[in-house]
Amino acid sequence: MFFLVYGCSRPNELKVLESSSASYIAVAGPDTATLALSIKGSTFKGRCAINFAGRFIDSGEVRGLVRGDSLLGDFHYLHYGLEWKRVAFALLKDGDRLAMGEGGQGEYFNIPYFKPEELRFDSVRFVFQKIENP
Incomplete structure (x- = not known):
């Protein structure tokens, strides 16, 4: 049996994915949230921690897709440390x-999502501000 694999590539057309990393903080009354975010091409990932007035912290990983000026994905975290x-x-x-x-x-096949008609960004609890050199 004989297989022929043929490929064509143009070395001058390398696709470079944009990437960036940044840290953010948000304060809402006695609660504080931190976010370390890395964006590469059309995906993002990072770590988020929400400190509820020192009583407990929800901390874990965020990941998802970048769609224009929106980042949509999920937050997998340890709730109440339990x-x-x-x-x-x-x-x-x-x-x-x-x-x-x-x-x-x-949820769709155990993947959480925001219902498009109900997702809002006005009057939200946390607005993260980029911090320089964390």
Whole structure:
């Protein structure tokens, strides 16, 4: 049996994926959230921790897709330090600020998502501000 594999490539047409990393902080009354985010091409990943007035911290990983000025994905975190949860996660980029979306959520094959008609970024609890040299 004979297989022929043929490929064509143009060395001058290398596709370079844009990547960036940054750290952010948001304060809402006695609560504080931190976010370390890395964006590569059309995906993002990072770590998020929400400190609820020193009573408990929800901390874990975020990941998802970049769609224009929106980042849509999920937040897999340790809740109350006792149980793992996964919820929808959305950010809207505005300069050096990221607003964390809120709204009704659904699930599709155990993957959480925001219901498009219910996702909002106005009057949200956490608006992250980029911090320099964390």
